[in-house]
Structures are given as C-alpha cells and as structure tokens.
Amino acid sequence: MADHYDAVVIGSGAGGGTLARTLAISGKRILLLERGNFLPRELGNWQPFQVHTAGRYVSQDTWYDAAGSPFEPRVHYFVGGATKLYGAALGRLRPADFGEIVHMDGVSPAWPLGYEEFEPWYAKAEWLYQVRGLHGEDPSEGSWSEEYPWPPISHEPLIQQIADDLDRAGYFPFHVPRGIMLDEANPPTSLCIRCDTCDGYPCMVHARADADIIAVRPLLSRLNVTLLVNAEVTRLETDPRGRSVSKVIVRRGTAREEYSGDIVVLAAGAVNSAKVLLQSATDRHPAGLANGSGQVGRNLMCHNIADVVALGEKPNETVFSQTLGINAFYLAKESRRASYPAGHSRRWPLGSIQMLPRDGTDRAVGFRLTTEDLPRPGNRVTIDRDGHPHLAYAATNGGEAAILRRELETMLGHADLRVAADESLVAAGPPADAIADQAGTCRFGTDPATSVLDVNCKAHELDNLYVADASFLPSVGAVGPALTVMANAIRVGEHLAHRLR
C-alpha cells in the first residue's frame, strides 16, 4: 500500500507552500511534494549574467507554442516556486475585479465570491508575508480589516519627488505593498540590505518574504510534515469509481514512488497543474482528471505587460526604486475620490503602473505597465504524447495597453520625464517571459459546466482533490497574482483543517 497521509500537497510555491503552512497547525500528517530542490545561496544569486544570460535558475523544461515550436519557459522549480525570484509586490485585487468588468476585448467574469467575503484572507496573507504597505493612499483599493503589519518602504529622494509631482497633478501615487523584510526604523536588525535585486533574482540574504522562507522552512521542524524535494508528480490515479484520488505517482530521479492522502491538493502552478490533470486521463476521465467540463487548461491568463524607460533631467541615484505605484487608470469609472485627472480616457479600465528597478543608465527611470489579460477558452494548455505542455496563447486588451502607454506619457510630463524606450513582454513570439503571472487553467465557480473547481477549490468531479495555486483564478485583474494566491491558499487550508477535523 502507498504511504498514506492525511493530506498530500503537490508544489511548495505561493499556493502549495502557504496551504501546507496553514494546514500544518491542525497537526494532521502532511506530505509536501516539490519537483525542485532548495535554491542554493551563492554569489550567482545576484549576478545578472548568471541569472538572466546563463539562465542559472530557469527550468530545463521544453514547452511548445501554438505553432509547435519549442521554447524554454522562464519558470523556476525550487522550494518556494516562482516566489524564489518574484518581486514581492503584494497588492490586493480591487473590489471591482471580483465582479464582471467590461473591457475593450471582452468581459472579465465575476468571481463566485465577492471582495468583502475574501478580504479577511487578504489580511491574513499580508501578516503572514510581513507586507510593508499603507492603506488609504490609493482610491481604487477596497476596505481593509487590518492595517499592514509594517509601514511602507519609503521612497528615495528622486522617487519621492516624482510621487510629489504626480500627487499634485492628481494621480494619487501610492507606496507599493512589498513583502521585503526591511526595517527602516532599526537598520541593524533589518534582514534586507537594500540592494534592490528583488525582482527576478533570488535573495541571497533571505530577506524577501517568499513561500520558501515564510511558509515551508518553518514547517521543517514539525513532526507532522514531510517534505520531499526532487519529487515530481507525474500522475494522479483514482479509485475504480473514479470519484476520488487514490494514488499520487511521483518520479524521484529514476525511481517511481506512490503516495496517497485523504485529501490531495494540487498546486504545481497554472501550467503544470493542468498538465498533471491532463496526464491523469483514464477510462472514467477520458479528457483528463476533473475535466468533464473540458475547462482544464483553458482560460490561461498571463497579464499584458510593457516596460517603459523614461529620462529625466537629474541623475537617478536611486537604489531601491520599486516603491511607487499608480492606479489612477485601473478602473473605468472613478472610485471613492472623484478627482482623477480631468479629460483623460475613462471609458476602459487600463491597468496599473509601477516602477521598475533602476537599470544602471544615468538619468533613466523605469515603469512597468500591467493591463488585465482576459480568460479566453482558446488560450490554453494541452499536452502531447510525451507530456510536454503546448501553449496556445495570444494576449488580450492590447488596445487598453496602448491607451495606458499614452496616459503614462502624459502623466510623466507632470514629473519632467519623457519616454525613451519601450519593451513589450507580450510580443507575438512564444510566451516564455509572459508566463511569470500564469493563471486561470482550473478556474473556480459554481457551475460544473463552466468551471473545474467549486467555491472551496475542490474539483467538482472528485471528492478529495483540490487545486490551490494560480490556476483557480477566474480573472487576474491588473495586479500581480501572488498575494491573491496566498490568501486563497490560507482560505482553502482553513477549509481543509475543518474538513479533516
């Protein structure tokens, strides 16, 4: 008989790591299966050549685009998952994101629960991940039941000046909430040394609140939790009736191992969770596990992202620049304060603007523009006979992204900055970079015909299978998905603790 646990959790990233941490407190026996190993602490963590040119931390996977051409996806298989290299910008979705939103390219669907219902788990995730932020600056944000556990990371002088200029012009700049363990009031005790290699680099000093440091490592001393690294789940098998997952099949090196759990939680990331379900097809589930609706792998969303570099008059000596955000164009209609810049296009929701790390150029200041990508059934993950993922994907809302780009240019005029260069991360080619924010391939909902999971993220068709990573998202808004995935993992983890009681 396979080794049996109360719960088997597959994947140790934002979803799986956070859920395991939540459920572990119940004392139930948990097996956490992670395909990668711990990311090594080494000088290469902070070397641009190693990280970006040599791709030292990028997976060895080969995926294929819609035309069947291979590409190397920029995904990272480590304990902590994508959060080992994430920017730790941990913002909430806006309340409007939980409802239906009309976009230029179609409709962003409503969630099966509202912002107010979800809010308590946002607060829990912000406290667990030690987020530095300040509620009340950004008029588009929803209500909050708790203040942030830490004050926001302060702007350095040039960024503060840009913030002041934009504030005077009515753009409501805000401090971006960040999961970075920086204690500005007491520098000697601060883990963060303000190097600003957060986004896209591993943190050598472990000062970033990622799923490895915050969620998984604290579990290692617990007797009720077992972590297996280099353990890739290849398939889920069901009981003869096809109603529950009876075996989790794992590849560890050349060995094949089997485990089982009263509950199985899949959290391998949006593409890989779809892959595992599709690979688990049987006579009872011929299109793949939990896929009677045909929705598994569909509705892949990535965010429509563009990076813009602007030049100012003064040298940019900022070290830590990702502290400033603008949501003045997020919603089609004004939010609580009614004084967004007059005369600007408010017909469409355009997205969010945040600053990028300094790229080393003397007077350059970088901005990242994020526009919502819509769930399209045709944007989907399928697998071939050898189990390789194929991604058919075309970004949506390019028209909104173009308007946001024009609005940025106007806005920067108020801060004496002019645009010098653009780089779209959602170019026509394979989505190798765009998949950083991959989401939506197993969306939750109330209707089994149009969703894979129920409101608790249990597969409609199986009694003991849950999916708790970015796959569950029915829409992604224009905010990084990580905090929402973490909050949902706490929500599902609490549900499971109750169910297993």
Ligand SMILES: Cc1cc2nc3c(=O)[nH]c(=O)nc-3n(C[C@H](O)[C@H](O)[C@H](O)COP(=O)(O)OP(=O)(O)OC[C@H]3O[C@@H](n4cnc5c(N)ncnc54)[C@H](O)[C@@H]3O)c2cc1C
């Ligand atoms: C460079 C970069 C910067 C980012 N910056 C931000 C940011 O600032 N803010 C933000 O909100 N979001 C950011 N993101 C996105 C964010 O990290 C993801 O949205 C989030 O981590 C998704 O959580 P997840 O649980 O779905 O997947 P992951 O966190 O990737 O976790 C999936 C885990 O499953 C493991 N796994 C995969 N397949 C298997 C298998 N078959 N068996 C066992 N284990 C498996 C993986 O190794 C991984 O550990 C960034 C992403 C990247 C790549």
